[in-house]
Amino acid sequence: METSLTIAEVAERTGLTAHTLRYYERIGLIAAVSRAPGGQRRYAGADMEWLAFLLRLRETGMPIQGMQAFARLRSQGDASVGQRREMLEEHLAEVQARVAALQQSMQALSLKIDHYRAVEKTRKCPPSSGTTPKGKTSNDEHTTGPGPRRQPALRARPRKAS
Structure with a gap:
């Protein structure tokens, strides 16, 4: 007989909240989870494996829409x-x-x-x-020599008479 887990147990094991688990089910990331006679969700081992994969996708930055598309393809079986x-x-x-x-x-x-x-x-x-010796500053160049050279001041070009 396969052991099933409550939503609270799954939340504790995955780090997801019960709200997130219900949301994932509502938007189709998780197929409808089986229910106990009292109506409580009961997650099987296969559900946990799928959740672990979803968490990998999320951790690697796949957007929810991408995860939903993948879940839809997965529901089609080997054809996809x-x-x-x-x-x-x-x-x-x-x-x-x-x-x-x-x-x-x-x-x-x-x-x-x-x-x-x-x-x-x-x-x-x-x-x-957090301090440098008096009169010294640390610049952000990749050298340990003197600080950056000053650029000559820009001079305005004389205007041509029109």
Whole structure:
């Protein structure tokens, strides 16, 4: 006999609220959940597996509309396997692009942290002191040399007489 879970138990295990679980059922993300004789929802193991997958889709940024489209295809059975695969391949490509962008941002942050550590070391600033020696400023260039050069003042061009 398969064990079934109440909505409260599912909420605790998934981190979703009971309200969200009912909402997911109402909008078609979750097929109608079986009910106990008293009318309470009872989630089976297969329901939990599907919820876990939905949470993965949500965690990776798939919008609700995309999740609904996927759920509709899933309800069609094996006839929609190719469409579901294509949909997941497209989503995976989007996730990979976001991961690559995040990796670039992480690299930029690491470089900036390294820069600030080098500035602290060169100027003998205590880490996280929040101050720089008098008369010194820390610029945001990737050098430990002198600060940025001043640009010459822009001069207005003389107007031609008309």
